[in-house]
Amino acid sequence: MTNNCCIDFTQPLSTGAARLRHRFEAPREVLVAHALHEVRGVLDAVFAAAQQGRWCVGHVRYEAAAAFDAALQTHAADGPLAWFAVYDAPLPWTDDAEDAGAAAAPAQVVWDDSPERDKFDTALAQIQQAIAAGELYQVNYTAPFRGTLQGPPQALFAALLRAQPGGYAAHLQAGDEQVLSVSPELFFDWKDVPEGGTLLARPMKGTAPRGATPEQDAQQAEHLRTAPKERAENVMIVDLLRNDMSRIALPHSVQVPALFATQALPTVWQMTSDVTARTRPGTTLTDVFAALFPCGSVTGAPKVRAMQMIRALEPTPRGVYCGAVGVVRPAGPPDAQGHHAVAATFNVPIRTVVLRAEGGLTRATCGIGSGITSGAQADAEWSEWQHKRAFVERASQPFDLLETLALQEGRFRHRDEHLARLQSAAAHFGVPWDGAVVSQRLQALAADHAEGAWRVRLLLDATGTPRAEAFALQPTAKPVRLQLATRAFTAARSEFVRYKTTRRAHYAAFAPTTPGVFDTVLWNEAGEITEGTFGNIAALIDGRWVTPPLSCGLLPGVGRAVALREGRVVEAVLRVADVPRVQGWAFINSLRGWLTATLDT
Structure with missing residues (x-):
């Protein structure tokens, strides 16, 4: 491996649009910890290198936790506990070259091993039993899904950046594995200065899906801000981090300047809070990790008991996922002794894909999880997992x-x-x-x-x-025959339904196979009729023509919009149970206009 890396990090304390965007080539050395007793030494060496003016890019695995506190239990690691490449200086980010390479050789990931619902339900029940018994307040439960990459890793990273922009992204070619992280979550941003450093943590806890319409989107954000379950999940981790930060903070300096802020990501709303502190003079990078690692947002509270339960419930190590990925660098010119102040920024590597070569294939692993509290409902948490994994599904196959x-x-x-x-x-x-x-x-x-x-x-x-x-374009004979789907269209809430793209496998699975049938009428998991596989639907019921609202999960068709504007139809929820009362059907799209239809029953 070349050990080349690149980072595209938000600068969390900056009010401008500037980002920390660099690539790195030909490291002067690579610092690796394979055993727990080596982890602190690697972090000390990273800190010393940054004091000498060098840039260090790397990761710390979740399983390194016991290097800082033996009570923090994990599985045995499946790779280096800490890995950092040390560079003399960064190189400019090359956006155009990366995009051109991705377009010439797109990447595709075929996911063939996903979390199972029955195991998820069993784990959630065990967590809630422990919460009810007073053992803990929250557990962040996760599971991996795995697949095979076809195409270059650089193209997958470019696709992941498009799918999850604006956070703390890094591509590390780290020995035998590659880490492609597009995490939106800041673990910590720390600047060390002789009189005491500044430390910011921004835990991300609380999730809601994006809405199908601007109005529904605003409602989802407001629900996230105000829902007792989401606020409780967030404040538990804020309290945990306040306690963790106090270990290295100057007295009375730990503050919470922002609580329950909502952040819009492409597929979900997330709730974040800011926790700040002034660190004591003489604090080192190892001290910061010893106080904070792993981030409480990916463990639960109390941290020791939550990690014990994670080890019991999750059968495999998490690896880089839920550890830390970041950059440690000089901050400003050297002092009289030639030492630089040090700045360190690390993400919590959620929304992260790890690649490894296995048997001639490039295997990909991506973890998904959520915080389980006493009020968690299995269906809602499982749905949250699906929304969270949407970022990688968007990047997994090229589309126009x-x-x-x-x-x-x-x-x-x-x-x-x-x-x-x-x-x-x-x-x-x-x-x-x-x-x-x-x-x-x-x-x-x-x-x-x-x-x-x-x-x-x-x-x-x-x-x-x-x-x-x-x-x-051949003329269409009217009326056209429609058939009702025999099962729910589970992709109704997908962004690949709300927006029209060449990724249409979810529609193709419902395409009619009966001779003479023009299209299939789809319905969502709530039993609400949505649309056809290549056009919108209208129904004459109770003396008026209606078409399903966008909130049911459908494409905002141009022909549909024209019919609404002209007053030919109005929006109304139409359920499968209403079908016997429908007096007439129509298929609508911009290409063919309004086609009268019949529905096979």
């Missing part, structure tokens, strides 16, 4: 953004509405957008197809490059 337009005699139907929806999807997925270039591509295609009726597929790839394809 997609719009399907009707081109009639050289003119596009509802062109502006389609471009507005495409621009919204580009903003959501972090895809570069140049509206003028997209419009030029459509104009060129229209000039080449000035006569007749055409179905146009407009695609936008991860680099923001558009392409358009035209296919002859």
